[in-house]
Amino acid sequence: MHFLCLSDQLGEGRSRGFSVDDTAVFAVRRAGRVYLYRNRCPHRGIPLNWEPDQFLDSSASLIACGRHGALFLIESGECVAGPCAGEQLTALDCLEDSQGIWLMA
Template identity: 65%
Template sequence: MHFLCPSSDLQEGQARGFSVAERALIAVRYQGIVYLYLNRCPHRGIGLEWLPDQFLDSSGSLLQCATHGALFLLDSGECVAGPCAGQALTKLKAVENTEGIWLAND
C-alpha cells in the first residue's frame, strides 16, 4: 500500500490531488467515505484540476473537469454531464485506518 495522507488532511466534502508512482490521483471524502480515482478525464485523458487541489464544481457536490466542464459523481466517478457522459473516472481502492488514507496495491 502507498500512504497518501493523515485522515485529518481530507475533510468531508474536500478533494485533494496526489501522485503515486507517476500516477496522478484524486481523493475525495463524501459522506464519511474516501473515494480514490485516477486524475484523468475519460474524454481527453487529461487531469481534471485547473489549480492544485481544485477538483470540485462551484456547489462542491461534483468533481469537474476544468478543461471541458464534465461533471462526475463523487461516490462512483460516473460522468453525468459533459462530453464524456455515461463514462466514468477510473476508480482505485482506498483504505483508511488509524494511520491515515492509503492507496491499496492493484
C-alpha cells in the same frame, strides 16, 4: 499500499491530489467516506484539475473537469454531464485506518 495523507488532511466535502509512482490520483471525502480516482478525464485523457487540489464543482457535490466542464458523481465516477457523458473515471481501491488514507496497490 501507498500512504497518501493523514485523515484530517482531507476534510469533509474536500478533494486532494497526489502523485503515486508517477501516476496522478485524487481523493474526495463525502459523507465521511473517501473515494479515490485516477486523475484522468475520460474525454481527452488529461488531468481534471485546473488548480492544485481543486477537483469539485462550486457546490462540492460533483467532481468537475476544469478543462471541458464534465461533471462526475463522487460515489461512482460516472460522468453525468459534459462531453464524456456515460463514461467513468477510473476508481482506485483505498483504505482509511488510524494512520491515514492509503492507496491499495
